[in-house]
Amino acid sequence: MSKRILTGIQPSGTLHIGNYFGAMRPAVTLQDSGNECFYFIANYHAMTSMPDPKDLHERTFGVAVDFLAAGIDPQKTVFFRQSDVPEVQELAWFLSCICPMGLLERCHSYKDKLAHGLEANHGLFAYPALMAADILLYQSELVPVGKDQKQHLEVTRDLAIRFNNHFGDILTVPDAYISTEVAVIPGLDGQKMSKSYNNTIELFGEGKPVRKKFMSIKTDSTPMGEPMNPDTCNVFALYKLMATPEELEALRKNYLENPEFGYGHAKQLLFEKYTEYFAEAREKRKELLANPQKVEDILQDGASRARKVADATMAKVRAAVGL
DSSP: OOOEEEEEEOOOSSOBHHHIIIIIHHHHHHHHTTOEEEEEEOTTGGGGGOOOHHHHHHHHHHHHHHHHHTTOOTTTEEEEEGGGOTHHHHHHHHHHTTOOHHHHHTOHHHHHHHHTTOOOOHHHHHHHHHHHHHHHTTTOSEEEOOGGGHHHHHHHHHHHHHHHHHHOSOSOOOEEEOOSSOOOOBOTTSSBOOGGGTOOOBTTOOHHHHHHHHHTOOOOOOOTTSOOOGGGOHHHHHHHHHSOHHHHHHHHHHHHHOTTOOHHHHHHHHHHHHHHHTHHHHHHHHHHHTOHHHHHHHHHHHHHHHHHHHHHHHHHHHHHHTO
């Protein structure tokens, strides 16, 4: 059964293959499965760290290009910038007025950022209320989230229930969609791939610079000629994301049975598979970069479609609260 699905991504810099396999590919799958999808670039959320205005503008455009190149279809999906739908800020205010302080104080992402020395501005503290507005404004039914964002969705559900109990049954209470098919994507050092750890492989890299990254992936010290364990190998884990079952089985056989096959060979195979896997998307991205007006037109059309849904929700909300 078709569901209304919403997800957003912050324009926080160059996207990497962890972003793709963890969020972008699942988003394309949900889109192509006949769901009603609303995907947005969360540029309001990105402002909690007060980025340089020019950088924020450029990164927002870059994320739009990358998502479109990776398979987001604006004919199937409502794809837009968060800031092009100002109604989200209005709903965030209404939700803030029914949101207990303790609910926000308990959010682990806020506490974690404080622990890492980030300034405790109001935007950082109120982030979950704006996230709730993002979701509830479009009467979303399912929200793809990672395990680290599940708590924020619980805040959204709590605020929707509180609002409905106080003002009537107006807002849809969403459910989490947590994909079980994609595990943690390992980075160059074996930790979760993240810009915070400086261990990423960019999504659309080319040539010697990105090959150098592949050749630096951390492996164990199994000597050449000895069987290697594919199930604990970061190279094999990344190859598994892109390979066919037949290709994967062939690599597994090389790991276990071929004394002339080492980690260097495996890394080269992974680099070649990566180059092949993203070849079509890489070319599409170049075409979009050469035609920025086309990207802008797509985002404006998406915002127009999103605002129709947002306006309908806010008409009910304003009437319910007495405005």
